[in-house]
Amino acid sequence: MPPASLRARLRRWFRPPRHFRLTREGRWYVGVTLLLGFAAVNGGINLLFLMFGMLLCLLVANGVLSEASMRGLEVHRQLPPAIHAGSPFLMGISVRNGKARIPTFSLEVEDLAKDGKPVDRRCFFLKIPAHRQQETSYRRTLPRRGIHGLTGLRLSTRFPFGLLRRSLDVEAPADLLAYPALLPVADPILAGGLAQIGEKQSPARARSGDFHGLRELRPGDDPRDIHWRTTARRGRPFVREFEEETGRTVLVVLETGAEFPAEEFETAVSYAASLALALLRRAYRVGLVAGRSFVPPDAGLMQGRDILRCLALVDGTAPSEVGQPSWAAAASTTLIVTPGTGHPRIEAGKDKNLRRLA
């Protein structure tokens, strides 16, 4: 067995994943208790010993009750379906109290980041009765795209007197994939890009095609596709789905390279994502080339997710693959997004016939 592993196991054996530390009030309390103990010993006043004993026992009761309160808990994290950098999202936390009789009071749950420190937001449960489950969520914003790892959850409580904060770390590793931030895409750019494939675009065209069916609303769906009658009947939002139109394929190309400053590149990534989603909403088949990554053109929600995932992980310093004929042939037109100062440069066209849109 490797020494590190042995050390880790030994540490886990001797130091269970429970911690407690005194709160500010607790530090004062302990100070007063010691002072009172000294006064009792110094003065030999027996009734002060009684008061001293009371303070000591309340401190012990604090520890025992907080331990009892935190036993038998099951905690689960409910990841949001999509997270965009810079946009707030709700992280669901559910806690089940498996104890037979004792409710859990005043419980805080925090996500632990990769460095083992809790994130800046937390969930609070005032009371979880025995054999009950409660769910709540905290609102958080991830500042940048990419993978944000979570190692676990920290359950902590200051119940019952607020003198000690007892916490318990639960292993629950998860990777949050933050998609690029979405930016508004100017209509002229979109219209100009689509004109390259010989179509005059209108908003209605995005929802054109044969009616395919109904499904529940997902993030990114155009609210204009909501089928209000079904939504009212089912109590949940439903949208119409259309058969995709063939022959309208757009390839979004994101130029990468070490020469682009990071901030400009991030804007370009966001713009590429926004452009791709806008096209998908208009029922186009959209593909993506970003660095060495290639997402073949396709339509629908899952395609949008694939493109976002690819853009979330794209490395800005990788050499660009622009100019590779293998993917250029797959598209009827190409939108090339190049990082630039202020606003990325957008070019549209087919093969070498590119026209700058922005």
Added chain:
Amino acid sequence: MRFRFAHKLGTFLLAGTSLGTLATSDVLPNLTLALVALFFPVSWYADPETPLGRFFERMTSWLNVAILVFLASAVFQVARSFPDVDLLPFLNFVHFLVVLKLCQRRSNRDYLQVYVLSFLVMLAAAWLATSVVFVVGFVLYVLLATWTLVLFHLRREIEDNYIVRHASESHAEQVTASRVLNSRRVVGLPFFAATGLVAVLVMLGSSLVFATVPRVGLGFILGGVRRPVGIAGFTDEVKLGMQGTISTDNQTVVLRAQVPAVTAIPDRAKRESVIASLYWRGTVYDTYDKGQWSRSREDRTRTRIAAVTTSRDLSRAYLLHDPFEIRTRTGRRAAVQGAIEQQVEIVALSHPVAFALDRPLLFEMPPPPTGAFTAVDLEARWSDEVSLRMYRVNPANPFERRQAMTEFLGARYRVFSRNTSTSRTEGLYLGQEQLPAGALDNYLRVPETLATNVAALAQEVTAGKPTAAAKAEAVVEWLRRTHGYTTNLKRDERIADPLEDFLFVQSAGHCEYFASAAAILLRLSGVPTRYVNGFLGGEWNDMRGAITVRENRAHSWTEAYLGTDGWVRVDATPALRRPARMGNVRQLLDSLELFWGRWVVEYSASQQLLLAQRLGQKLGFRGRGYLPGRGPKPLSRKQALVVTAVVLLAIVLVSQRKRLLRWRRRYETAAARQRTAKPVVRIYQTTLARLSAAGAPRLPSETPHEYLARLKQRPLQGEPVFSDLTDAYAGARYGDIEVPPEAVARLRRDSAQIGLPQ
């Protein structure tokens, strides 16, 4: 119960309990108590949203000024009381703050301040408490503190997390702090029952801490004094009419005594009659001037005491000698042998008076408690009087006195007093004329300012009485005939000396006047006298077989030197009839007070050792003081090792029971899985183990097919076989699809090919 109401109620009850507990210590002035009683209920209606609450909010600035003025005044008063610091102004200030904070409670900080102030009040009550009533307040305080602190914490958490989301059923619902605070679902009867149980455990724990923390009595800073109860009449000077007014309402216990001779009396009426006639001798005075008795403090009248250390329990015995007594060893021994024994306990008293039944012969002071830094010893005074004195001692040698202390906290000792029914004093004293000239001058001195008609009255009353005893009888008879007994004293201020006023103007007085009048009239007729303060009678407590003497039994009498009979008690006060037996309730309270005093207030290291010894004996341990030949045999070394090992093993098993159970469950689950696993599953798991050992483990998040896809991206030997195996495994594991035996046999055979190239 609504959460907000429960918290408010708990806060008020907590504050009220602490204030009430302190009020029982009788140290607060009536004005403070009245103001608190007035404003405390008012503060209940001063919620922030009420007009009264808004009024207090508007007055915040003025009230802050009032706080500063009050604080400055308290500091000034305390500073002025130096060196005898009187902290009463601070207590008044704390009471003011408690009520003010209750009126101004708006935020959690205000509530927290109320709790801190209540704790300070409770500390003061603990410091000043002399009564068992404190324990009732303490129990209530612990219970309410547990409830209230939990509620306060929850309230603070609710307000800190102002908006919370509850989604217990399906959809998230935003609720505000106000709505939660008004909810009835947060706390209920089970909550109060559970926290009440916690409070009971806290109380038990407090008692355990109280009993076990060593009483080492360091006395670094404060000296460790308790506030004693001051009783008038036992100071260095006693002024007629100014103190010692006897009130039947004054129930303060001064001393408790166990007298075996009284306990042995079977007949209740006879016993009560005997108790009613017990004279508890305290202080003695020989000088009278302008209505005031004092001591002349001359060496020739100083009491002689001889100290003897007894080997029995290292207590120290003191034999008393009257300076006028003929000192014969046999006479004194004979007197002590037939003496009345008493176990006296002086309850916290400001004056160190060594009370004993009239006339004490021998005091036996117990050794100081183990580890104590103070001890009480006997000190000689004058006119056959002794007093108690507290000393700082060396804990290593309790008999090494280091420094006399001015404080006195009460004491417990044994006394032997002369039994007048069996011991005669005849022959123990010389006649007055046989004593050296001037030996009794102190007891014959009469102030020159006394009017001549007092001397004339004395001559008139004792005319024709040849002996001192006859004169004493005549004076007593005259006083009882001409004066009645009253505690409602009248005084003619035109007459300077209150004694003259009593003799010639007033027709009634109390014992101080009768005793003073008898003493002065006898002196004027040539009989030496001295004035004695003490107590008369007591109340019998059946429950513990002891006599309790309260302050309302204070009494004064005269001692006259009647020649060879020596000093004889002359009580001129008309007989009073007072109950000599307590009611049942009072007996119970008195017994509780006694237990409280001995085992709580005066709990010491000696009692700790005693308890430990008793516990050790119960558990079968042999220790010092353990009687040989009794109890179980001690363990041998081998047995002790076995017991220790068993205890350690039990501790490990109990502390690690969850881990052990988890191991066992894991083992059983694995074994069961192995037993019930289908053959293809076992083949797949064996292959996985081999691949893992080769450096390609399956990640916990990977499905079998994702794992297969990942492996396909790198060179893999037997890839088609592993692909078939994965399909078969997924079907068998998740789809419950049976794999034909021949296919299993083929997979088992071919799976050996699967591996990573070296």
